[in-house]
Amino acid sequence: MKEAVKLVTLQKGKPPSFEEAQNRRQKARAAGMNPDYWYPAAWDKELTKGKMQEVVFWKQSIALYRGQDGVVSAIENRCAHRQLKLSYGHVEGCQVVCPYHGWQYDGSGRCVKIPHELFGKKMPEFSIKSYPVQVKHGLVWIFPGDPKLASERKIPDIPELDGSDPWGLIKIDVTVKGHHSMVMDNVSDFTHAYLHRKYKPFWDAKLTKLESVGDKVELEYDTVVGGGGVTAHFVNRANANTNRIKLGYEYPYQRSQTDEHIKHWCFILPIDENTTRTIFLFYFAHELVKIPGLGAWRMPGWLLRRVVMPLAKKFQVTPLINEDAWAVAVEQEGYNSHFDRPIAELNPAVHEFQALTIRKWEEHLAQTK
Numbered sequence: 001m002k003e004a005v006k007l008v009t010l011q012k013g014k015p016p017s018f019e020e021a022q023n024r025r026q027k028a029r030a031a032g033m034n035p036d037y038w039y040p041a042a043w044d045k046e047l048t049k050g051k052m053q054e055v056v057f058w059k060q061s062i063a064l065y066r067g068q069d070g071v072v073s074a075i076e077n078r079c080a081h082r083q084l085k086l087s088y089g090h091v092e093g094c095q096v097v098c099p100y101h102g103w104q105y106d107g108s109g110r111c112v113k114i115p116h117e118l119f120g121k122k123m124p125e126f127s128i129k130s131y132p133v134q135v136k137h138g139l140v141w142i143f144p145g146d147p148k149l150a151s152e153r154k155i156p157d158i159p160e161l162d163g164s165d166p167w168g169l170i171k172i173d174v175t176v177k178g179h180h181s182m183v184m185d186n187v188s189d190f191t192h193a194y195l196h197r198k199y200k201p202f203w204d205a206k207l208t209k210l211e212s213v214g215d216k217v218e219l220e221y222d223t224v225v226g227g228g229g230v231t232a233h234f235v236n237r238a239n240a241n242t243n244r245i246k247l248g249y250e251y252p253y254q255r256s257q258t259d260e261h262i263k264h265w266c267f268i269l270p271i272d273e274n275t276t277r278t279i280f281l282f283y284f285a286h287e288l289v290k291i292p293g294l295g296a297w298r299m300p301g302w303l304l305r306r307v308v309m310p311l312a313k314k315f316q317v318t319p320l321i322n323e324d325a326w327a328v329a330v331e332q333e334g335y336n337s338h339f340d341r342p343i344a345e346l347n348p349a350v351h352e353f354q355a356l357t358i359r360k361w362e363e364h365l366a367q368t369k
């Protein structure tokens with residue numbers, strides 16, 4: 001029976017679906033993400049009043065817009081009338097207007113106006129789905145799953161970025177042409193130092209801890225963090241132990257920290273099997289960064305945030321992430337052609353990430369049966 005299924009997928013010439021998958025890697029590469037979490041959808045500042053954009057969460061199209069009252073809403077991206085995408089329309093006041101017959105929807109998804117004759121009928125009750133929305137860390141987040149769970153599911157707090165003198169922050173937003181599980185493998189599997197041999201953000205990583213607890217995978221590497229390239233001159237090793245990094249896949253997010261001085265969160269928006277919007281917030285303590293030759297001087301916040309971070313983003317972090325995005329995209333190409341080849345994976349952490357991704361998707365499928 002198993003052989004028969006395999007033959008069918010091979011004949012189709014495309015990777016198997018989650019149900020057809022024959023092994024863990026195939027399952028991981030076909031899994032969606034559990035919608036009962038908050039996912040980043042847009043940058044708060046970019047979604048100005050009256051603006052609407054399409055956001056896709058795992059093949060579901062959502063119209064995200066900000067009304068003239070400043071409130072952001074997310075509604076299903078289809079008109080109840082003839083199923084046009086509402087994102088082809090526009091925002092009027094706090095309503096979305098469909099471009100075809102002009103039906104109007106409010107932020108709860110209720111059709112509140114039909115601007116043509118009703119053929120003697122009362123204004124009918126038509127509704128489309130709406131999604132909980134919140135703004136945090138400069139991002140607009142949507143909750144694509146069961147709205148009843150929205151208040152109990154939390155977006156991680158980042159106290160380092162609050163207050164009057166926050167850490168230096170680098171924001172990266174990249175749409176990777178690969179599956180979200182490949183992104184997760186990439187950000188937590190430190191065996192790929194070779195890819196970054198030019199910038200050397202880490203090298204010689206040895207996995208010293210790997211632990212799966214509930215919906216989290218925690219791991220640690222002994223490695224040299226930030227020791228290469230130009231960056232090496234700006235990292236104050238007297239103040240931070242940069243020989244170890246702790247990482248976590250805290251479903252559906254990923255994070256790292258180096259001696260409480262360098263941290264990041266990776267928030268992803270899974271779009272489809274081949275596309276993942278990936279948002280990184282990297283943040284750095286004042287004491288971590290130094291100007292060569294100035295010794296133990298504590299860097300003022302303005303210099304850290306307005307000068308050092310933009311330079312680090314341009315010359316170190318963006319090129320690095322572009323290397324990762326490229327590698328994941330070509331990994332996806334390789335997988336799409338060779339999904340049936342034997343698994344050759346050495347890092348046990350990768351197995352743990354994939355197992356968590358699969359389990360969370362199975363939980364979602366079981367709930368929706």
Ligand code: FES
Pocket residue numbers: 079080081082083084098099100101102103
């Ligand atoms: S299709 Fe939207 S108003 Fe008719």
Ligand SMILES: [Fe+2]
Pocket residue numbers: 186187192196320324
């Ligand atoms: Fe990388």
